[in-house]
Amino acid sequence: MGWNMEMSKQLVTKDNSLIGASYSLGVVEQRLIFLAIIEAREQKTLIEAGGLLRIYAQSYAKQFNVEKHTSYEAMKRAVEGLYEAGFAYSKVDERSGKIGNYKSRWVDKIGYIDELGCVELVFASDVIPLITRLEARYTEYELKQVVGLQSEYAIRLYELIIQWRSVGTTSQISLVELREKLGLVDEYQRIEAFKRRVLDLAITQINEHTDITSEYEQHKQGRVITGFTFKFKVKKNKEKTGTKISNNENRTTIEGLNDKQLGRIARNPSFMADYNHLVSSTSPAGQDPKAWEFEMINRLKKDASQFKKRPVREYLEY
Numbered sequence: 001m002g003w004n005m006e007m008s009k010q011l012v013t014k015d016n017s018l019i020g021a022s023y024s025l026g027v028v029e030q031r032l033i034f035l036a037i038i039e040a041r042e043q044k045t046l047i048e049a050g051g052l053l054r055i056y057a058q059s060y061a062k063q064f065n066v067e068k069h070t071s072y073e074a075m076k077r078a079v080e081g082l083y084e085a086g087f088a089y090s091k092v093d094e095r096s097g098k099i100g101n102y103k104s105r106w107v108d109k110i111g112y113i114d115e116l117g118c119v120e121l122v123f124a125s126d127v128i129p130l131i132t133r134l135e136a137r138y139t140e141y142e143l144k145q146v147v148g149l150q151s152e153y154a155i156r157l158y159e160l161i162i163q164w165r166s167v168g169t170t171s172q173i174s175l176v177e178l179r180e181k182l183g184l185v186d187e188y189q190r191i192e193a194f195k196r197r198v199l200d201l202a203i204t205q206i207n208e209h210t211d212i213t214s215e216y217e218q219h220k221q222g223r224v225i226t227g228f229t230f231k232f233k234v235k236k237n238k239e240k241t242g243t244k245i246s247n248n249e250n251r252t253t254i255e256g257l258n259d260k261q262l263g264r265i266a267r268n269p270s271f272m273a274d275y276n277h278l279v280s281s282t283s284p285a286g287q288d289p290k291a292w293e294f295e296m297i298n299r300l301k302k303d304a305s306q307f308k309k310r311p312v313r314e315y316l317e318y
Contacts, residue, residue: 010038010143015091015130016283019139019159023087024183027152028078031064033106034143036121037131052109057117064147072117079110079119088180089130092280102126139163141211148209153182154202158210161230163284165212166294171287172219174227191225199228211235257313259297265315266296274309 012034025033036053057072064071086105093100104126111120123131141162149155160181164170173181179194188194199216207213214232218225257265265271267289275296279285285295299306 011140012037012143012146013041013131013138013140014159015138016163016280017089017091018087018127018130019163020181020283021087021089022180022183023085024185025085025152026078026081027150027155028074029081029085030152030155031060032075032078032082032119032121034146035060035063036123038143040123040128040131052111052120052122054118054120063143068117075119076112079112079121082106082121083110097277145210149205151201151205153198154205156182157199157202157230158206158212161206161214161232162212164230164288164291165232165234166284167288167290168233169231170229171284172227172229175225178228257300261316262297262300263293265300265312266293268315268318270318271296271315275307278306 014037032055035055039053039055055075057068057075060066060075061068061071066074083106086103088101088103090099090101092098105124106127107121108124109120109122112118113120139159139162141159146155146158149158160173161170175191175194182198184194184198188197203214203216212232212234214230217229217231219227219229272292276286278299279292279295284291286292300312304312
C-alpha cells in the first residue's frame, strides 16, 4: 500500500503497557514500528488477522527526510534487527486484577523485496492488541513530533514523558528502571556518561524538535544519584503541537456538565471505586490523582457509555 496520508494526520498510538516496556531498538527500527502502526490502522482487517504490512523506502525517505537509496539499506538492516528483538512489559491480568510481567517478540515474520524497494513484517500476536485495541489506556502523538529525533533514547524518553502530559511532570523513576526502559544493559554505566550521552542528548533533541520542553531533576541517596523526575511544558504554539491538550474548563459536556463538574465526579471516592478497573495500576492515571482526574474527564466527554453503574450526575453529591 502506498503512503498517502498527510503528516499532520499520522498518529502513533500505543497502549501504555507498550510505552512503558523495556527494550532496546535503534532509530530506524523504531521508525519502522511507527510507520507500521499507522499502516496497521489503515488495514484494520489485515492487522486483526496478523496480516503482512508493507513499508516502502520511498515513504520512509519522505517521512524522515533522508535519501531513498540509503533508506532501503537501512530498512533492510532494521527489519532484521526487529526479527531478533524482544521487549518486556507489565499489564493487569483481566481475570485476577493482578500485575503480570511478560516478554514478547515484536514480529513473527519479516521480508523484503529488492525490486520494489520495500520491507514487510507481521506483528507478533502480543503486539497487535497493544497498537490496535485501545479502548482504555493509551498514549497518542503525531508522527511529526519524533521525525527530528536522531537518538533512540530521545524517542523512548519522549514517549515515556508524554504519558504524564495531563500533569506536566512524571513520577520519580529510579535509575535502574530508567536504564531498563531505555534498553541499556552494559552501556554508560558511569553516571557522568549516562547523563551526557543519553539524558542530556535526549533532552536537547526533545526540546528542539518536539512539541514540549523538558528538564530533569535528579534524586540522591547521600552522594549517589538514584533516580530522576522529568518536568515539561507544552510549547505555546498550539497549532504545531501533536499531543492532545485541552484547557477549556468551562466547555459544556455530557448532560450539560462542564469540566469542573466532571472533575468533581472523577474525584468522588464512589466513582473511583466503581471505575478504577478502567486504568492500569502502573499507568500515570493509576498512580497520580491529577492524571486520574484528567483521564476520566476525557473519557466522560468522549464516550460516557462506559459509565453505566449509576447516573453520572449522582456522583456530584458527596
